Amino acid sequence: MSEKKKERWTKKILNLDNPPIYAILLILLVLPLFFPFNTPVPITPMVKALYDKIESLKPGDVVLLDFSWGYGFKMLHEAGHVAILKHLLSRPGVKIVMVAFFDATSELSWRDVMAQVNIEKNYPDKKYGKDWIWLGYIPGGEPVVLGFADNPWKVAPKDKYGTPIEQYPDFYETVKTGADFALVIEGGGHGGINGHVTGGFLKSYGLKYHCWLAYNMDPSVIAEFYPYYPSIIKSMLNGNAGAAEYERLLNTRGRGSTMVDALSMSHMYAVVLIIFANIIYIYDRYLERKEKAKTATRR
Amino acid sequence: MSILLYIRRNIDRAILIFITIFMLIAYPLATTTDFGKFMTDWYTTLAGWSTLLGAWAIIVGVFVIVKNNVMNVVKKTKDWYYDIVTLVALVIFVGAGFMGGYTGPSMRWLSTYVLQAVSTALLGIEAFLAISAYYRAYRLKNIEAAVLMISSLIILMWMGPIFEYLIPGISNVAVWILLNPNSAAQRAMFVGIGLGLIALAVRSMLGRERYGGG
Numbered sequence: 001m002s003e004k005k006k007e008r009w010t011k012k013i014l015n016l017d018n019p020p021i022y023a024i025l026l027i028l029l030v031l032p033l034f035f036p037f038n039t040p041v042p043i044t045p046m047v048k049a050l051y052d053k054i055e056s057l058k059p060g061d062v063v064l065l066d067f068s069w070g071y072g073f074k075m076l077h078e079a080g081h082v083a084i085l086k087h088l089l090s091r092p093g094v095k096i097v098m099v100a101f102f103d104a105t106s107e108l109s110w111r112d113v114m115a116q117v118n119i120e121k122n123y124p125d126k127k128y129g130k131d132w133i134w135l136g137y138i139p140g141g142e143p144v145v146l147g148f149a150d151n152p153w154k155v156a157p158k159d160k161y162g163t164p165i166e167q168y169p170d171f172y173e174t175v176k177t178g179a180d181f182a183l184v185i186e187g188g189g190h191g192g193i194n195g196h197v198t199g200g201f202l203k204s205y206g207l208k209y210h211c212w213l214a215y216n217m218d219p220s221v222i223a224e225f226y227p228y229y230p231s232i233i234k235s236m237l238n239g240n241a242g243a244a245e246y247e248r249l250l251n252t253r254g255r256g257s258t259m260v261d262a263l264s265m266s267h268m269y270a271v272v273l274i275i276f277a278n279i280i281y282i283y284d285r286y287l288e289r290k291e292k293a294k295t296a297t298r299r
Numbered sequence: 300m301s302i303l304l305y306i307r308r309n310i311d312r313a314i315l316i317f318i319t320i321f322m323l324i325a326y327p328l329a330t331t332t333d334f335g336k337f338m339t340d341w342y343t344t345l346a347g348w349s350t351l352l353g354a355w356a357i358i359v360g361v362f363v364i365v366k367n368n369v370m371n372v373v374k375k376t377k378d379w380y381y382d383i384v385t386l387v388a389l390v391i392f393v394g395a396g397f398m399g400g401y402t403g404p405s406m407r408w409l410s411t412y413v414l415q416a417v418s419t420a421l422l423g424i425e426a427f428l429a430i431s432a433y434y435r436a437y438r439l440k441n442i443e444a445a446v447l448m449i450s451s452l453i454i455l456m457w458m459g460p461i462f463e464y465l466i467p468g469i470s471n472v473a474v475w476i477l478l479n480p481n482s483a484a485q486r487a488m489f490v491g492i493g494l495g496l497i498a499l500a501v502r503s504m505l506g507r508e509r510y511g512g513g
Contacts, residue, residue, distance in 0.1 A: 018431050025430050042463040044470065071410045072418025104401035108410050111402070137401075140350035146326070147346035150339040155347070208327065219458060227482040227489070241460050260460055266426065267459025271452060273434045278448070281438050 010284035014277065021273070028269050032261030039264045041257070047245040050214045050235035051087070053183055059093025061182035062174050064205075067110040068102035068188040068197040073218065074109055077187050079243035079256035080216040082116045084185060087250060089123045089131075095170055096132040097181075099156070101145050101197045102188055107137050109187075129168045136160030145200025149178030149209060179209040189217030192224040206232040216242065309506075316504045318345070364389065450476055 057063070065085065069077045088096055100106030119126055126132060135156045138144055148155040152175055153165045165172045174180060186201040193199055198215070205211040212234050215225065219239035229236060237243060240263060243256025306313070325342040328335040368382040395405040437448045456462035457473030502508035 016434070018427075021431055021434055022427050025427060029426075039461045040464050041460045042470070070414075070418070072415050074415065075419060075422070104396075105410050105414065107402045108407060140346065140353060143346035143349040147343035151343045154340070154343050223454075223477055223481055224485065226477040227485045229478070238458070241458065244460065264459045264461035266430075267455050268461065270430055270433045270455055271459075271462075273430065274437045274448065274452060274455075277434050277437070278439050 008284065008287060010280050010287060013280050014284060025266060025269060028265040029262045032258075032265060036258065036261055038257075039261050041241070041244045041248050041260055043245050043249060046229070046236050046238070047242050048249065049230070050084070050185075050237070051246065051249045053212055053214070053234070054084075054087050054091060054094075057088075057091050057094045057182055060095070060170075060174065061093075062095040062097060062171060062180065063088055063183045064178075064181045064185065065096055065098050066184075066186045066188070066197075066201070067098060067100040067106050067113065068186065069106060069109055069190065069218075070103050071105035071108045073188075073190070074112060075259075076218050076239050077216055078109070078113055078116075079240055079254055079259065080237040080246060081113050081187055082254060083243055083246040083250060083252070083256065084216065084237075085113060085117050086122075086252075087246075089117070089119065089126055094131075095174070097135065097152075097171060097175070098132065099135040099148075100137045101139075101141065101148075101200070102137075102190065104137055104139075110134070129163075130170055133165075133168055133171055134160045141196035142200040142203075145197055146204045149200075149204030151177065177209065178205050178211060181205070181211055183214070184211045185214045185216060187216045189215050189221050189225070192221040193228070195221075202228065202232070312504065312506055319500060319504060321345075361389070361393075450480075 065081075065088065067081065085096075088094055098110065100110060117123075119132070128134075136159070138148065138156055140147075144155060153172060156165065158164050159168075178184070184201065184205040186198060189195065189198050191198055193202055198217075201213065201215075206213045206228065210232075213232065214235035214237070215233060216237040217225070217239070219241070222236060222238055225233055225236060237246060240256045240259040243254070244260040245256075247254045247256050321338075322342065322345070325338040328338050364385065368386050371379050371382040372386075392406075392409060395403070395409050398405050400406070437444075437451065439445050439448065453469065453473050453476060456466065456469045463470050499508060
């Protein structure tokens with residue numbers, strides 16, 4: 001009876017089951033919730049560009065702020081939009097058009113951002129209709145995004161509450177096409193550059209009207225947007241890391257800063273795992289070669 | 300063949316050709332001239348029609364989902380009980396939408412405690428699957444794998460803000476990767492896709508490709 005060959009210790013490590021790997025990740029993700037260690041967040045030029053642009057806005061400038069993310073993705077986008085909206089509201093005389101094109105749940109995403117910003121309490125001088133309007137969710141995807149850029153008040157003749165936009169002259173008179181927006185911020189980035197909303201923003205506000213275009217986006221697709229940065233897309237917020245940077249620029253600590261601890265820990269774990277697995281893998285190959293050489297000598 | 304019969308047989312292709320050429324001309328026009336304004340007005344109107352078409356497509360989609368799932372349950376095909384879950388979810392979400400609109404209290408409750416919870420859980424599971432893949436898939440087996448692994452490591456470090464303090468300058472390297480090799484490869488891909496789409500459109504207009512119109 002042949003004796004079963006004993007597995008090398010390196011092979012055992014390389015073929016480790018998932019549970020211990022998962023358990024360590026879970027601990028690393030949960031730990032910062034109880035013991036936040038305030039990860040230092042470096043400010044990248046990509047985020048600083050948006051901050052500087054908002055700082056340079058003049059009274060009367062109109063900004064398009066889009067809320068195109070499904071409610072299930074609020075953990076990726078909400079913190080960034082809260083920080084951006086707070087900054088926009090702090091600028092005197094800047095007008096904000098808020099809209100969503102993604103899906104019906106985008107309206108809930110908008111509500112949650114508004115609940116955190118709380119305009120009535122924190123910015124009592126900002127009045128609906130004069131300083132900001134909410135157009136609600138406009139269905140239709142990319143064709144409608146393109147149409148809104150060409151002719152905004154034909155696509156959205158009324159706001160969410162049914163009031164004709166003509167009754168808001170600060171917006172109706174100032175904005176005739178997408179080119180009249182001083183700044184356009186898309187939220188979401190879903191589907192990458194060919195996403196039905198994201199792609200529409202890129203084609204209309206970026207390529208056609210050459211607006212100052214920024215994205216508060218899903219980090220998983222950010223690499224797709226780099227061919228357009230910084231010539232067409234001027235700024236990108238990379239999910240919660242971008243939100244944390246923006247919060248630091250505003251000298252506040254919001255949800256982005258809280259999430260960044262867990263983000264740093266998980267990324268550090270991933271890097272350590274890759275390096276560790278490869279050291280073991282190289283050593284395993286060395287042991288295998290050594291074993292083969294030994295067997296060949298015996299023969 | 301009479302002209303009327305010829306038109307009847309080719310009406311769908313004629314609509315496709317007209318809309319395609321119209322959209323191609325209207326898209327780059329600005330609204331500063333009367334002609335530009337006229338064209339973009341019609342462009343916006345046509346874009347609005349696509350919303351209506353989308354709404355009808357949803358009705359057809361719901362009908363197909365209900366039909367297929369009911370048939371699966373009746374015939375008790377493999378994993379038929381999952382079809383019941385789909386049907387129940389459909390009825391609940393549509394019912395909630397009819398009761399208070401898509402921002403009403405019932406839809407809000409469902410979105411917060413079902414949709415958001417499920418989406419967050421799925422994203423969370425992705426993190427665990429990714430960490431397992433990092434451990435098992437990234438191996439220095441050859442030069443190509445080494446290039447992939449090293450660039451992934453650098454991007455991973457760039458995405459975790461703490462690394463810029465641990466390894467100063469790592470974000471510059473990551474941004475260089477994203478702006479140069481990544482952008483170059485993607486631009487080539489986009490140009491290829493664009494040319495392919497033009498070829499497809501031309502073939503559809505010439506009747507050499509099947510398209511929505513038949």
